[in-house]
Amino acid sequence: MPDEETYVYAIKANDGSVQWKAAVDSIDAHSLAVVDETLIVVESHDPFDGENAGAVTALNRQTGAERWQTEMSDCILAAPTVVDDTAYVGCHDQTLYAIDVDSGKIKWSYETLGDIFSPPSVANETVYVGGGEYVYAIDADEGTRKWWFKTNDHDLFGGLSGIATRNAIAVADGTAYVGSGDGLLYALDATTGTVDWHFQPTKVNTTSGTPSITSSPAVADGDVYFATAGDELYSVSADSGSEQWSADVPHSGDARPIVTDEMLYLGAGVLRGFDRKTGTEKWQITTVRGAQNPIILDETLYVPANDNTLHTVR
Numbered sequence: 672m673p674d675e676e677t678y679v680y681a682i683k684a685n686d687g688s689v690q691w692k693a694a695v696d697s698i699d700a701h702s703l704a705v706v707d708e709t710l711i712v713v714e715s716h717d718p719f720d721g722e723n724a725g726a727v728t729a730l731n732r733q734t735g736a737e738r739w740q741t742e743m744s745d746c747i748l749a750a751p752t753v754v755d756d757t758a759y760v761g762c763h764d765q766t767l768y769a770i771d772v773d774s775g776k777i778k779w780s781y782e783t784l785g786d787i788f789s790p791p792s793v794a795n796e797t798v799y800v801g802g803g804e805y806v807y808a809i810d811a812d813e814g815t816r817k818w819w820f821k822t823n824d825h826d827l828f829g830g831l832s833g834i835a836t837r838n839a840i841a842v843a844d845g846t847a848y849v850g851s852g853d854g855l856l857y858a859l860d861a862t863t864g865t866v867d868w869h870f871q872p873t874k875v876n877t878t879s880g881t882p883s884i885t886s887s888p889a890v891a892d893g894d895v896y897f898a899t900a901g902d903e904l905y906s907v908s909a910d911s912g913s914e915q916w917s918a919d920v921p922h923s924g925d926a927r928p929i930v931t932d933e934m935l936y937l938g939a940g941v942l943r944g945f946d947r948k949t950g951t952e953k954w955q956i957t958t959v960r961g962a963q964n965p966i967i968l969d970e971t972l973y974v975p976a977n978d979n980t981l982h983t984v985r
Contacts, residue, residue: 693735715746739775761787779814801836818864850884868912916950
């Protein structure tokens, strides 16, 4: 049975009123996915036999009623990605699944060489996802591998960690930008997987010994923005990988930059706003704590915080 303390909420954007809430099992992934009138939720739970398991659940977007549920053999730690009529889900059983949004049936599955922590990215009929030390490009329709790329990932003790890519891969203008646990940002040719360039941050995290990149890169107007476990925020050229600016930002490790025409927003312990071109911090809101995963819609930031409250910032 679902944990009655865990819910999915539908909240009206203009006044914050709750439209409905639906009880679900534990949600480890940061985001849900919406397509037409369907909401895709990935769940994890501990059955009575003590082994991890999970599920992909479709809810009616207007009412929260369950439409279907597809059981998985292990927990799901990465957010789903929906394109057209397919939900792409990376599972802790080292498998990427393509699931039909209407029926919940599995269209295809692809087994990787490691656990999947990163949400799939889909572009040009290709799914990009990290599994173990590798980055994979998978045909979105057939589930066959187009290419794979091996990083130099390692853990705190010098061995392979199997978590090379912990967050979403950004794909833009024929290039896949990948932040890796080996402390490098890679620019890979999205068609072939060959390395166009890589960038190594300069500040080293004192615990891990490497400024590993577990943040999702953001790409806009020829610039790539990302945060590191070394508590720095970077802007580099999308074409060459040359550094344009960097800024010290405490608690920025997994934070996902959000970019607009003039600003960059980062939920790193507190919500911060930066000048996109210079990296100058313009403001911070210290009352919104733990704001790691804000989203922006119609010039409004929606920010979940540690106080179990969804905040709006305009």
